[in-house]
Amino acid sequence: MSKTIFEKVISREIKADIVYEDNWCIAFHDINPQAPVHVLLVTKKVIPKLSEASEEDAELLGHLMLKVADVTHKLNIKDNFRVVINNGPMACQTVYHLHIHILSGRMFHWPPG
Ligand code: AMP
Numbered sequence: 001m002s003k004t005i006f007e008k009v010i011s012r013e014i015k016a017d018i019v020y021e022d023n024w025c026i027a028f029h030d031i032n033p034q035a036p037v038h039v040l041l042v043t044k045k046v047i048p049k050l051s052e053a054s055e056e057d058a059e060l061l062g063h064l065m066l067k068v069a070d071v072t073h074k075l076n077i078k079d080n081f082r083v084v085i086n087n088g089p090m091a092c093q094t095v096y097h098l099h100i101h102i103l104s105g106r107m108f109h110w111p112p113g
Contacts (some may be wrong), residue, residue, distance in 0.1 A: 025044060046097050084103065
């Protein structure tokens, strides 16, 4: 299996503006930001999409949610942000390696479209 683009960021084969990293996940600025702040929080384990996560990933998924709080605190956006996980083609997922979009710095609308 070929590496995902995010595995190449993790291994430093591709440069990224990294804002956080630990043994389980990495966060870096999106290359094509959809808001003034657009960071991706990516699992180091390659789970292609959220719907393919299993019971054994429970601790990892919990960790990821808590790191959203840490990263938003670090970026000074802790009171106003949106998180998005695109799952599958109809949700416009393009990179099949689990990641959370963290967006902030502008007004968001609902429904999201
Ligand atoms: P998704 O469409 O939910 O799979 O999101 C994938 C995201 O990865 C998109 O917002 C892309 O702009 C972003 N992306 C793709 N390649 C890179 C890269 N090398 N560095 C940072 N972000 C990237």
